[in-house]
Amino acid sequence: xxxxxxxxxxxxxxxxxxxxxxxxxxxxxxxxxxxxxxxxxxxxxxxxxxxxxxxxxxxxxxxxxxxxxxxxxxxxxxxxxxxxxxxxxxxxxxxxxxxxxxxxxxxxxxxxxxxxxxxxxxxxxxxxxxxxxxxxxxxxx
Numbered sequence: 001x002x003x004x005x006x007x008x009x010x011x012x013x014x015x016x017x018x019x020x021x022x023x024x025x026x027x028x029x030x031x032x033x034x035x036x037x038x039x040x041x042x043x044x045x046x047x048x049x050x051x052x053x054x055x056x057x058x059x060x061x062x063x064x065x066x067x068x069x070x071x072x073x074x075x076x077x078x079x080x081x082x083x084x085x086x087x088x089x090x091x092x093x094x095x096x097x098x099x100x101x102x103x104x105x106x107x108x109x110x111x112x113x114x115x116x117x118x119x120x121x122x123x124x125x126x127x128x129x130x131x132x133x134x135x136x137x138x139x140x141x
Contacts, residue, residue, distance in 0.1 A: 006047040013039040080134035087130020094123035 017036035021028070102116030 003051075006043070006051075009043045010040065010047070013043050076137055080137045083130045083137065084134040085130075087133075088127045091124055091127030091130070094126055095120060098123040 014036065017032040017039070020035075021032040024032075098120045102120055105116055106113055
């Protein structure tokens with residue numbers, strides 16, 4: 001019940017500023033964006049406080065061996081998360097610099113669009129490699 005109310009409030013914090021933005025004739029864009037950000041993060045913060053403040057219950061057995069979880073499996077999940085997360089961050093940084101350089105180069109010469117797209121795609125491949133590595137880590141027995 002609490003999660004349903006929380007998801008409804010989060011959806012409303014996105015929908016209401018968009019409706020107000022279009023009703024005011026797109027004149028108050030900055031104010032609507034500020035209202036959207038403040039209301040979204042405040043509802044999200046209150047929701048996190050209420051969900052975590054009620055206490056966390058674990059459904060695992062008291063004995064770690066009975067639950068079937070080992071230290072190796074925990075490290076496997078941490079490794080998969082790190083490979084996906086860090087490669088995504090690195091790919092985002094690489095795409096940001098490559099794409100801005102590609103746009104600058106294309107503004108001077110429109111014929112080099114294919115070459116610039118190759119560099120942007122190579123930078124984007126870093127994130128895909130991290131995802132492949134995390135899949136290999138998770139499904140390796």
